[in-house]
Amino acid sequence: MLAPLIAAIEAQLGATPPERVGVAVSGGGDSVALMAALAHYCGSAGVELHVITIDHGLRPETKREVALVTDLCARWDLPHHVEYWTGWDGQGNLQAAARDARYELMADWGYANRIGTIALGHTADDQAETFLMRLARGSGVDGLSAMAPRRVHHGITWVRPFLEIERSALRHYLRAAQITWAEDPSNASRDYERVRVRDALTILGTLGITVDKLVEVTDHMARAREALDWQTFLAAQEMAQVIHGVIAIDLAKFRLLPQEVARRLMVHTLSWTSQHSYPPRKDPVARAISAVRTGQTATLDGCQVSVEGGMIWVYRELNAVKDTVCEVGDMWDDRWLITGPEDDPELEVRALGYEALANIDGWRDIGLPRAALAASPAVWYDDELIAAPFVGLDDDWSVELDGGKDAFFAALLSH
Known part of the structure; x- marks a missing residue:
């Protein structure tokens, strides 16, 4: 069972892997399996493997999980760093805040230790579950696309080698290798959307809507996203200019764009101008597009969108x-x-x-x-x-x- 895991890792790290690789390990089965497989791969490839665990301090079980990872790292002679998050102020979305903090803490750790590549333990099941959750929210092509197996963010290359491997296969490997992992008790609580989605997948599987089929759909959506991104790029090249950091778009040409390409161009323009981490919401964007098509001004996402001299101008709002x-x-x-x-x-x-x-x-x-x-x-x-x-x-x-x-x-x- 180890061979396909090693092959998946090799596919992401390439023929010439980096000298140092980091891996995020929570103590759960997915990340422990990734760490174990990486330990084999890095040992034979001459790569230094470093382990980081983020303790959000949100569950009493976390200490036990951290201790489990520490013991495994000692067993395999891997350097292990634990980072503690204390930034929750009780405001906003806790899960989103914890996720953002997790990536920032890992990126800072990577910089400090000259680690430019960090592996994450997302699986095919995560792909399928995320697809269904976003489907329930009415997401478009981007939201329904597959998670990228390789992505640069915060200056770090994040790799997800196991996106085509199901969670059950990883558990099978861990049991065969007699490697212990921790089960997050929240995984059994139907208070969480992801747990309810996992239950739904069991039922959907009887209809042929399996994890591998949903992953196949996310791959199709990813290819559709790439095609739309390319068309948006071509449209920008034809009708947009950057003048002193202000984006100027030919209004007449913009009006002729397909609705989705126009939306993508506007979202990108706003996000690039505001430098916000997340794109503006779809309803305000739709209103802004409607406004500029009729020559009106709109304000959103810290930007102002106005029409003058046959051009759409997008710039920072004072x-x-x-x-x-x-x-x-x-x-x-x-x-x-x-x-x-x-x-x-x-x-x-x-x-x-x-x-x-x-x-x-x-x-x-x-x-x-x-x-x-x-x-x-x-x-x-x-x-x-x-x-x-x-x-x-x-x-x-x-x-x-x-x-x-x-x-x-x-x-x-x-x-």
């Missing part, structure tokens, strides 16, 4: 950045780097604003909407405006967009 402050030399609004002749710590980078813009001659000649310029970065000393590179105030100062304007187009295909 209210979203008016309190954003950083020192010269730091990244402002996660997008802009201003540099100049002075590195005085008392200088600040802040939004230009409407009042300061009104006192600058020739700003209309730049050709950007007034609101876009008002939300652009400028250098201030208290209430004194020192430089505004967007509008040409003081040529000794310059402003650089993170990644350059080509990053807007490249990001359409990179995910």
Whole structure:
């Protein structure tokens, strides 16, 4: 049973694997099986394997699970690090917050230990369960697509070698190898949506709707997503420009786009401009598209979308950045780097604003909407405006967009 697991790992790590690989292990059967298989693979491939466990402190059983992983790592002579999450403030979605924190903590650990690749223990069952949960929410092509076996996020390459292997096969391997794992008691509680979905899969299986069939559907959806992404990329190349970080889209051409391609282009434009981790919700996006098709202005996701001169303009909303402050030399609004002749710590980078813009001659000649310029970065000393590179105030100062304007187009295909 070990051979197909090793083959799945080799398929993701490639012919020339990295010198160091990390693996996230909770103590559950999926991640323990991944760690065990990786220990065999890395031992023969000359790869250093490092183990990380995230303790969210949300269940009393966690200490026992961490101890189990610690014992296994000692048995196999693997370095093991435990990271504790204490960031829950009781607000918002706990599961989403824990997931985001988990990835950030693992990424930080990876940076600190020169580990650029981290393996995760998701299985074919996770694919099928996620598909059904998203189907129940009415998700579109992206939501119903398969989880990617390989993805770069937070600067780390995350690999999921077991996405085509069912959970039962991993349990069979662990039993045959006499390797112990911990069962999360929440896996038996029907209070959780994923547990109810697992029960539903048992019933659906009698109709031929099995895990492997659902995984096959997610693969089809992933290919459909790739085709739509490509069409959106081509549309952006034809009708969009990046001007001082502001996106300008030809309105007439945008109106001719198929609805889904138009939606994707708008979502990408908003997400790239706001730098938010998650895309804007579909209803506000639909309203924004409807507004611009008729020449109206919309505001969402910290961005303003307006129509002027036959172009759709998408840029940061002033209210979203008016309190954003950083020192010269730091990244402002996660997008802009201003540099100049002075590195005085008392200088600040802040939004230009409407009042300061009104006192600058020739700003209309730049050709950007007034609101876009008002939300652009400028250098201030208290209430004194020192430089505004967007509008040409003081040529000794310059402003650089993170990644350059080509990053807007490249990001359409990179995910």
